[in-house]
Amino acid sequence: MINEYQYIVDWEPADRVFVARVTEFPSLAAHGDSQEEALREIRGVVEEVIADLNATGEPVPEPLCLRQYSGKLNLRMPPDLHRRLAVEADRKGVSLNQFINMKLVQ
Incomplete structure (x- = not known):
């Protein structure tokens, strides 16, 4: 499921790192020295958050690509x-x- 979320990686000049975010989880962010590293980090964070939400019975946000409009x-x-x-x-x-x-x- 983590592959279906919308990830965005931006360069943060002030910190001189790439910062990755996931649209469906606006409070999450991860950074890295490369776009690939930042993306790998945020995907790991999302995986952990989903596991925590599932363990506590909380709802997991549906990926934007799966939502019906x-x-x-x-x-x-x-x-x-x-x-x-x-x-x-x-x-x-x-x-x-x-x-x-x-x-x-x-």
Whole structure:
């Protein structure tokens, strides 16, 4: 299961190390002198945390790649922004939904 989580490795110039994080466990981080070492370290930490969660009967976060999404999103926005977007969508000859999707993909 640890292979299915989303890992990110960044260079931290202040500490001069690579820091790896896992999106599904935002409080976890590990570092290393190389990207590979940082990734190896965080994967080990995740493995230990999952074992601890399983041992105590706590829920283990589901990997993002396994989550199901409906494709529907309810979004609140200020009325003036709603109006501006609707006008712009109308000018382009598309629905507001299509227009917002186009904007999000950019």
